[in-house]
Amino acid sequence: MPIINIDNKNYEVKEGKNLLEACLSLGLNLPYFCWHPVLGAVGACRQCAVKVFKDADDTKGRIIMSCMEPVKDQLRMSIDDKDARSFREHVIGWLMINHPHDCAVCDEGGACHLQDMTVMTGHSYRDYHFTKRTYNNQYLGPFLNHEMNRCIQCYRCVRFYKDFAGGKDLDVFAAHNHVYFGRQQDGILENEFSGNLAEICPTGVFTDKTLKQHYTRKWDLTSAASVCQGCGLGCNILAGERYGAVRQITNRFNAAVNGYFLCDRGRYGYEFVNSDQRIKTPMVYHGPAEQSNGIPILDHVHRRMVPGKTIGIGSPRASLESNAVLKELVGADNFYLGVSAADHDLVSLSLRLLRQGPVRAASLQDAAAADVVLILGEDVTNTAPMLALSVRQAVRRMPVAAAQQQVHLAAWQDAAIREAVQDDKGPLFILSVQETKLDEIAQGAWHTAPDNIARIGYAVSHLLNDAIPEVTGMSEQGRDIAATIANTLKTAAHPLIIAGYGGGSEAILKSAANVAWALHDLGIDAMLSFTVPECNSVGLEMLDGHRLESALGRALNNGIDTAIILENDLYRRLNQHSAERFFSNIKNVILLDHLYNATAEKATVILPAGTFAESDGTLVNNEGRAQRFFQVFAPTSAVQESWRWLLQVAAVCGHTTLSSLQHLDDVVKYMATTYPQFDGITTLTPDAHFRLAGQKVPREPHRYSGRTAMLANKNVSEPKPAEDEDTALSFTMEGYRGEPPSSMIPFFWQPGWNSVQAVNKYQVETGGPLHDGNAGKRLIEPNVNGHTPFYTEVPEPYLPLKEHLLLVPCYHIFGSEELSIHTPGIAARMPAPYLLLHSEDAKRFQVTEGHLLHFMDNGHHYTLPVIINDTLQQGVAGIPVGLPGMQIAEVPQLIKV
Amino acid sequence: MLSAIEIEQITHELQQVPVKKAACIEALKIVQQQRRWISDESVADIAAMLDMSTAEVDSVATFYNLIFRRPVGRHVILLCDSISCYVMGYTKIKQALTDLLHIGYGQTTSDDRFTLLPNACLGTCDHAPALMVDNDLYRDIAIADLPQILDQYL
Amino acid sequence: MERPLTQHIPLSGAALQLKEYEAVGGYSALRKVLQELTPREVTEKVKDANLKGRGGAGFSTGMKWSFVPMNVTGPKYLIANADEMEPGTFKDRWLLEGNPHQLLEGMIIAAYAIQATQAFVFMRWAYKEAAQIMTRAIADAYDAGYLGKNILGKDFRLDMQLHTGVGRYMCGEETALLNSLEGKRATPRAKPPFPQVSGLFGKPTIVNNVETLSYIPHIMNNGGDWFKSLSYTADGGTKIYGVSGKVNKPGAWELPMGVTMRELLEEYAGGMKAGLRFRGVLPGGASTDFLTDAHLDVKMDFAGVAAAGSRLGTGTMVVLDDQTCPVGFVHNLEHFFAQESCGFCTPCREGLPWTEKILLALEQGNGTYADLEQLQLHTQLLGPGNTFCALAPGAMEPLQSALKYFREDFEQHVKDKKCPYAHH
């Protein structure tokens, strides 16, 4: 490792980094703006100036930008040099020329990188005495506020939005000191990752609009480490609360999962926590429990739990703890997975493929490092958004490596590398039912029916391993596609095959596994990524239970008196007809949930469950990574974790196993001992007894203000703060001030680093893992020694049928997920229900765009406006999944029109 | 909508470049040639033709001072305001033009005939002061020459 | 006195046509090169001549070419920088309008030396006539077989295109020029990688000034020793010098490298106009330090002007007379530079408008001593290496030297709270 000399001290640093990265990794303070650990360096802001010297005798040296200078053995530099310090101070001076100095009313104030850097450089006196230039701000939609006057022209926003995330509608305009960052005209920022601008921007130009709408100074938030509930990827988040409302979600860095970024569903989808649809009190027969003849609510539950006739229905959006406790409470025979038949089939198959096959599941960061990507049947941007961001990075991998060879530069030399790369892209192949956003960066993108996608998958795997039968009756085009894909995959070192629930087809999953396994047999380090619909789909499936349809069957046979339903709306799992029949055939519905929904209408007893923000628990993401989320704040109402409700019920019932459990650690330990598949989850985070220097880890920064005054309008004596008996976190600012273990970091803060960029200080090296490793633990690993036989049942090709259409699912990042649509901004971006149709089919059925088309599915009538989309195969029609008001349809499914 | 001529010329330019984006400036020039300025609609049309986003095209268009993103008159006067012309007294020429046309920099006469813009060095410093009207260069100009120069442009 | 670059340019100012150019030996150098020399030998010959770039920086042309990797596949590019937007500069125009084929021949030979298959003339928007002339010349050269496939029957192919700009001084900076040619915003690129390795569209590229390239045919024909012998000093060749401002005969002349400034100003430019006194001069365009009458005997070559504390730059001088306000003069320059900053890096984007505002305040009688300090400070802060490209450091050259040589004028503006000069 090279040795560099900084201010007359030698340091060992990592090869291939730039000086800024080296200094920050050493924990030295050096200000910067335009550099970002994943976006690299462009040398625009000139803030990171240092001096370098030719040798020990050179006293004059010269100023360079540390972010643009590679580490070199024996290099001598100075951060502390007088000229360098003065220059850095003046850079701030220039940046502040036109800045409005409006920190007092700026949402970023107190958590602002520009403020931090200003203090760090010592700039404190304003020399500029001319008038400031001012800009107009733009309306950018429901997620982001725009205040251009605060801009310091670091170019980070466009570099993230355009270069990194593939956004089209944000750019830099004009020249000289008029450069403007925004949209061409006012309007909604379209990219699914736009919210990251609030963190990428080092000042208050792009700020979180949802935070603004219930603003709190960032240091006044009570925060905790949490896990996103928006999809199955399990991105790590920080959630912040004040006055009982969650106010913002920010990224929680995890080098193996989401890195520095989140998607907009994840960042903004939190507002269901604050919804006025929240269930806050226990209810019996739709009325508050206290009015129910004074019988304690738990007795209401207990009374209805007829032995042998009480079932539990779990949930993929509830924690592992809640599901496991419910299963124990009702007994394994009576535990049903609260998921639709299709979701169950797909997720359980994914799990089987990952456990039994020899190929590992890719983390998001593994995916970003893939060199060839094949997507089968999945619109990743809408079903697993952050995976799409990983795919975008993967596509850059090969050309960047080639360019580095050509120009002998490190990958962080961003502009130069982009120039050398031009529009070159690494191989990405997409097979999907209709066009997807990633098509634009794909080497090949083809659109066809799910079975035909699976057939291509099979054909590819056949070309890789002839133990897999040839696909007969394949068109020449199909054969060409398969050959192109197979030939490219063969050249790969780390190919990634993506499939999942979005394609709605088991055949696709099997063909994907075939391809990956065949590659594995060729000695190639292949990876699989199977998307799953919900945040704990995999955890629930690992816990195991009966299918939901069998609960329906049992209900119809009078086998059920009482169903305890965990955080679930069965109307999203069963079609309306089946759901109605289910509910009309059971006596009691005991629901634990946090929002009113159609199932709540049927409930006899409702227990107010905590959302992620009011709960501790564990989720398992699509790669089998178990991750802990912590309660953000203690609710003042009766709301508590479902698992806690269920433990209390168990206690009333005198349940032998559960009666002895009380706290999170107890439940976690119970799970680890009862289920070998959950072995290891006890080490996800330190337990409740953990202390640092004898202290707990505070959820509030020591800068937290107004605690004694917060509720003074109600009662001047400050209430006793809630105590957290389940974890080593405290609900207040009292506690250990240093760095907590990475799995429980509630906020990133270090002296002098008040903004999100403080994360640098928590990393082993800039952009690298947190000091004590990445949070989370993978529970499923491939079966490297065994060999699973390949799948051989190639589906028949789908050909359009007269009078029929094949309904296929279309997912939407904004709309398809149950909880996030309670955020008004997300609801605003949700599409209206529609039927997607090829123009030839539209002709066939004599409709045009906008016309209503009528069909029936399982006795349910659908009337949907037609949208023409010629990227669909003829005979295939798309319908949106999960939108409110949309009945659940079993897709893919052939319907008669 | 782009005209047939514009489409033809842009298509020709597209054949000269390895990536479509590289024809962006040429496309802007072509459209400006036809329409005197680049409207939002033209930005969008060019973007569509080059597989670029409107923001991307406008980012380029707004960078260059001789791409006009606002309407200009039938004739554009570019008055050199750089150093040799400064020494040779361009400010007086500017004043005279303003007096004659009743417009300042960036403005267009009410009859839509002239737009007056300052321009950096026209590269004819040994014949300062200088100005251009459309494609015609005038050098060693004196205030007395101005009416005659302007009269040529209707 | 030989004037290889300009001797054949008709006095009428009309362009030398292809036939006329051929009649005076035009394209014989190309013929010779293609028949007798390998690409490497061409580059060696240019190196031998010690030709230094005439675009402003004075970097050895042969050396620059030798950095182009020769064993790579894929396209390479040659670009003639005909942007000439540095205020006070008008030398390339003369060559472009007068002898276009000389440039083309130089470009074809240069392209051969680096084995480029595509060449561009990047010309500023304002050179309408030059653009017409160049368009015609390129077409004629194609017709005559100097461009296109199998040039002069040899296995060498070159396509040539004229690109006219849409404004912005930054386009003249070679890496910003590349971005502009790629249809992008003309912001500069970081070096390394140098364009010789990764230039236009990420491919090896050479950018040379028009004047530089115009020498190439002559060097090929007559050799390095001849080229060196043209000069009075160690920097070889002739140079096109120009003078503008209030002199009797402003203009441009091709003269041996190293003529003295006095000779240029007094003999060629005919001295100051009646009633005016010489106060100073920007020796090589707007981004060079002032020299004063103490420097009149400076030899106008790269080393000579540098020794006097300025730069030869483009060799086109702007004269400051005693009735023009130096503060106003510098304000005009800084206004230009502030306007033409690309807006990419902080010191230039924010620092230049600040200096411009201070200078205007001084002119309007609102300046303070603190402002003068601020100007002085900026000349240090915006120095080479501190900004992303050479624009801002260039902008500071006239300012820092004005503060040095015309200090009393600046102070008088503060003291009198007005500009002491009669306004223009």
Ligand SMILES: Cc1cc2nc3c(=O)[nH]c(=O)nc-3n(C[C@H](O)[C@H](O)[C@H](O)COP(=O)(O)O)c2cc1C
């Ligand atoms: C802001 C700026 C503007 C420039 N403008 C020009 C120009 O108009 N013409 C030119 O030949 N060189 C210009 N240059 C210099 C070029 O970057 C480059 O050095 C030159 O074209 C190389 O040619 P040469 O080696 O033949 O001198 C400029 C440099 C800077 C920093």
Ligand code: SF4
């Ligand atoms: S010095 Fe900086 S802002 Fe100025 S032109 Fe160069 S890169 Fe652009």
Ligand code: FES
């Ligand atoms: S961080 Fe180095 S120049 Fe901006």
